[in-house]
């Protein structure tokens with residue numbers, strides 16, 4: 387009897403959701419786990435959807451049809467497939483109106499040196515159309531001459547940056563000028579992160595595609611014998 391009541395209840399909810407949210411793709415029987423940043427009780431699935439829809443940071447949500455808990459997620463099943471799990475009482479849906487977040491491309495941190503082809507390579511987890519890139523410093527520093535270290539460049543007080551992102555053929559992707567060293571408004575050789583301008587043309591990357599971080603002098607085989615150190619970073623992108 388209890389089971390029947392639950393099934394009947396689910397059928398009613400399903401019908402009301404189909405009517406009120408017909409433009410949104412809800413998936414029954416699934417949830418994105420370990421990515422919730424907010425949860426609360428909501429009387430209906432439609433209430434959960436509307437609440438998520440008004441928050442730019444709400445990438446997706448789970449709604450539990452039995453205990454009526456609405457969970458906002460900071461990511462989606464598309465980018466976190468390993469966390470997308472079967473859960474009989476749950477409904478999952480993306481928020482098509484969420485902001486475009488920065489997503490980490492590398493699965494493990496990327497470390498690069500400054501000489502002897504010490505580039506750091508990584509394979510991107512999820513392919514797609516990329517609008518912009520940024521680099522975030524994790525640890526370490528590199529040097530263009532004895533005794534002088536910075537996160538990305540040469541001299542600590544200067545605006546010139548040496549670090550570039552390339553494809554597996556060592557063609558520079560960003561900066562788009564394809565020059566090293568380069569300058570970027572608002573950033574310098576020791577910035578915590580380097581946010582490159584939105585690409586002139588969106589770039590399509592395939593899942594598993596190799597990209598590289600290079601130190602400019604090493605890439606150009608120019609004055610690299612007196613270089614040293616290692617910088618580790620994460621590479622982020624905005625997907626279209």
Ligand SMILES: [Ca+2]
Nearest residue numbers: 530531609610
């Ligand atoms: Ca040098």
Ligand SMILES: [Ca+2]
Nearest residue numbers: 502503604607
């Ligand atoms: Ca080299």
